Amino acid sequence: MAARIDHLVTSGTFALDGGEWDVDNNVWIVGDDTEAVVIDAAHDAAAIEAALGGRTLRAIICTHAHNDHIDAAPALADATGAPILLHPDDLPLWERTHPDRAPDGELADGQELEVAGTRLTVLHTPGHAPGAVCLHAPELGTVFTGDTLFQGGPGATGRSFSHFPTIIDSIRDRLLTLPPETAVRTGHGDSTSIGAEAPQLQDWINRGH
Template identity: 90%
Template structure:
């Protein structure tokens, strides 16, 4: 069966450093008709489970541990039996949202996950959060960037646990090296491509050092 990417938008609240903002999150489901993984279980476990449509969920992959990307992860894990995967550097953020539930396994730079014949390579891309990761799927010509890279530039770095020079280094070293036609599927908003973002990012790289 042919692997595909399904896209769901869920809505909720992002909370950090005492502030709250209404947000729409992209939830990405990669798989075929029998199995799948979810990238960022945001806000609505029931809606994500419905979108799985009976497929076996192999893993819930967290690009980082801001609450709006992980708030539905435990409920989805409980409903499906799938493990939650998170880079350990984001455990302090995770505990702000889920103090009584830890992730089931760690993500590591260079780790390869496979579902429906598609290999996802974990790229550790700190900056927006210490344990932020992107997932590169060459066969699907896609990289899932969470909040590291958006259409229009890097993710926000003005709050706790974030750092602008670090995110610029991550994007330059880990993402701009991907083929220019690689589709960038983001944590919020519209998709873009590596090639479309590269010229703007060079400006930010210069400004950030």
Template identity: 85%
Template sequence: MTTARIDRLTTSGTFSLDGGTWDVDNNVWIVGDDHEAVVIDAAHDADAIAAAVGGRRLLAIVSTHAHNDHVDAAPALADATGAPILLHPDDLPLWRQTHPDRAPDGELADGQVITVAGVELTVLHTPGHAPGAVCLHAPALDTVFTGDTLFAGGPGATGRSFSDFPTIIDSLRDRLLTLPAHTVVRTGHGDSTTIGDEAPHLAEWIARGH
């Protein structure tokens, strides 16, 4: 029986890409127990995230992708906690747009396992919304953290630089919709959903994208 839990913190800021800027609310996910934790997507407010982590040892700051609204607070949180920032290397061009003078501390790779509080988070490389986008599957918690790859209602946006619609559909079909139907999808923005609720709509998404 795991003692690990999932906490959600919502932070607010802006997303900027291709010359536009939008106000956004981001989900910051904290997975751990009373002693240690992992942060998924350090968005906007390093102080608020550090406060939510509390006195626990922060093992890693995992970035599902490098759009600025998901990584803007990562260096400050790393500096405050000593935790390494992990990012898939395919997203380094996006990362450098936000943090040209600070590289991530480590790489994420498909199939990599991050263990926190006795729970394994398996990295799934799911490009499309961004080249280095990843999801984190935690079977013991019946959860997948999808960043901006899958939302309640469909795939993440692919209309901007570094994104590609056919690629995200491949990622959804091959990597996410194959997970157990009861798996809770914890997203980068907005409400959670389940694989079972989203899987039947794959054909609609494909038709909509063409």
């Protein structure tokens, strides 16, 4: 059976630089009827485990380490035995949320993860966070962008560990090079496509340089 993409929305709080905001997060599950990976274990480990429906969880993949994307990761790992994978450049952010529990493995640019016969290629896309990554699944015609690219433009860069010119470079060099029909499945809000975002992103690129 070919891999499919399941989608769950969880709600909680994003906290950074002394502020807190209520947020809804997209949790993406990629797999088949027997195994899966979770992209961003946000807020509610029990709900994510229920959505897995008894499938073997191969990995918990973190697009970055802002607390709203990783707060449920340790509990989900404990419940399933799955390793938590994070790009090492985001360890300083991870440690703010989970000082006593390190990730189990590292993500690296160009690394390929496989689940249910489907490849997920890691694209290091810093800017929103130093260790932010996107996950390109060409067989599914999809890229999971975390908070790097949204419907309407780049992710926020107004807080600690973020940098606007860097996120613009990441989007231009790593995401706009993907096929225009590629679906963009984001960390918050509605999905979009590379082709839909490319024209307006040129305006952001001009502003950033």
